[in-house]
Amino acid sequence: MEQQTERAIVQRQLEELHHAVGGPGGVPDGRVVAYYPPSMAGRAQLFGLAATDIEGTQWQVGDAEVRFPLHSISKVFTYGLALEDNGREEVLLRVGVEPSGDPFNSISFDEVNHRPFNPMINAGALVAVNLVHGSTREEKVERLLTRLRIYAGNPDLAVDEDVLAEQLVSNDRNVALSYLMRSLGMLHGNIEDKPGRLLGDGHRDRAVDDGGYPGAGRGEPVHRGACAAAHLHP
Numbered sequence: 001m002e003q004q005t006e007r008a009i010v011q012r013q014l015e016e017l018h019h020a021v022g023g024p025g026g027v028p029d030g031r032v033v034a035y036y037p038p039s040m041a042g043r044a045q046l047f048g049l050a051a052t053d054i055e056g057t058q059w060q061v062g063d064a065e066v067r068f069p070l071h072s073i074s075k076v077f078t079y080g081l082a083l084e085d086n087g088r089e090e091v092l093l094r095v096g097v098e099p100s101g102d103p104f105n106s107i108s109f110d111e112v113n114h115r116p117f118n119p120m121i122n123a124g125a126l127v128a129v130n131l132v133h134g135s136t137r138e139e140k141v142e143r144l145l146t147r148l149r150i151y152a153g154n155p156d157l158a159v160d161e162d163v164l165a166e167q168l169v170s171n172d173r174n175v176a177l178s179y180l181m182r183s184l185g186m187l188h189g190n191i192e193d194k195p196g197r198l199l200g201d202g203h204r205d206r207a208v209d210d211g212g213y214p215g216a217g218r219g220e221p222v223h224r225g226a227c228a229a230a231h232l233h234p
Contacts, residue, residue: 007057007059010051010059011059011061014049014050014051014059014060014061015061017049018047018048018049018061018062021047022047022062031044032044036163036166037162037163037165037166039162043066046063046066047062047063048060048061048062048063048064048065048066049061049062049064050064052153067160069160069163070148072104072120072125074148075119075120075124075125075128076119076120077144077147077148077151078119078125078128078129078132078144079091079095079119079120079124079125079128080147081132081143081144081147082119082128082129082131082132085131085132085133086131086133090131091128091131093115094115094127094130094131094186095115095116095118095119095124095127095128095131096110096113096115096116096117096118096124097118097119098110098117098118099117099118100116100117100118100121102117102121103121104120104121104122105121105122105173105174106121106123107123107173107177107180108123109123109181109184109186114184114185114186115127115186116181116186122173122174122177123177123181123186126174126177126178126181126187127181127186127187129144130187130188130189132144145157145158145159175191178191179191
């Protein structure tokens with residue numbers, strides 16, 4: 001009975017939040033970002049919320065079943081994989097953990113420590129991708145996708161090629177940023193062969209489509225097997 005009450009409270013809170021932000025007709029004045037395909041314009045009002053607790057209990061409201069790109073939240077998981085591959089101290093030498101105070105796509109650096117301020121801005125995300133291990137670009141991309149599928153509990157997570165193509169058309173700023181950082185010694189290797197060059201906005205994961213909420217989780221706790229125990233706090 002107590003568990004049912006708790007589930008009802010969470011559901012009610014999600015519904016209240018959904019109504020406060022979107023209302024009955026969806027998101028007011030919804031605008032589609034420039035790097036989306038033109039076909040996305042008709043989906044501007046879509047708005048869904050969903051939640052899953054560590055035991056796999058799921059809640060949803062609104063358009064939660066519609067597939068959507070993960071966008072910058074994917075930077076969290078790429079940074080996590082970079083930490084797992086290289087260790088905290090090595091990663092801190094290349095990208096910091098301090099707020100920049102600037103927009104996510106700003107061309108600015110922590111000049112004292114000679115690195116991007118944090119992995120959530122595009123400069124830091126590019127470095128994080130650069131730090132992911134893999135002998136080839138394809139291997140790095142597959143490792144990133146595999147990790148995202150595990151965290152999402154969704155083996156069907158895939159790249160939306162249409163969104164990716166649109167992102168690459170408008171990707172000049174991040175390509176230029178990559179060359180600038182390489183000239184400053186913050187990035188290494190062939191920029192044109194980097195996962196960050198292939199994956200729009202410095203991050204192909206931004207074009208990764210989640211399979212819609214009911215497809216995510218599969219009823220399994222999403223933390224299971226996602227990260228080695230050595231990298232977790234008790």
